[in-house]
Amino acid sequence: MIISFDIDNTLIPYLDEFEVEDKKLLSKLLRAEPLRKGTITLFEELESRGHEIWIYTTSFRSKLNLTKTFKSYGLSPSRIINERINRAQLTKHNCSASKNAKLFGIDIHIDDSKGVEMEGKKYGFKTIILDIDDNNWTQTVLTRIDNEYA
Numbered sequence: 001m002i003i004s005f006d007i008d009n010t011l012i013p014y015l016d017e018f019e020v021e022d023k024k025l026l027s028k029l030l031r032a033e034p035l036r037k038g039t040i041t042l043f044e045e046l047e048s049r050g051h052e053i054w055i056y057t058t059s060f061r062s063k064l065n066l067t068k069t070f071k072s073y074g075l076s077p078s079r080i081i082n083e084r085i086n087r088a089q090l091t092k093h094n095c096s097a098s099k100n101a102k103l104f105g106i107d108i109h110i111d112d113s114k115g116v117e118m119e120g121k122k123y124g125f126k127t128i129i130l131d132i133d134d135n136n137w138t139q140t141v142l143t144r145i146d147n148e149y150a
């Protein structure tokens, strides 16, 4: 399946909302943004199960910047959809949502926003909405994929 992740307050904290991965030398050198603790093993686990990982964000961060951040932790999401790409696709389909994972062929989108959960119901795409305080968030993702979407 294609599984996409939101960025802000899902994988990258705005401030210090959750614990982050230890910075590797490369992430220090490249001044990469901090990634939520568990991201590396979660991505590896999902990929080992045959899933494809995408990033789907309404952030205007450039694709290059996001690629750099993930690469510096040894991760390579297959596709990065930022707000520029998102907005173009939504406009093309006259969709007024903030996100519509269905328009990109994403199977499950993981986010922190209840608004995105509502958009999922309205526009027919599957979501997993994470609580910012969920220290066990990687297990939450794996369990829900196994139980609801396998």
Ligand SMILES: [Mg+2]
Pocket (backbone or CB within 6 Å): 006, 007, 008, 009, 010, 111, 112, 113
């Ligand atoms: Mg977010």
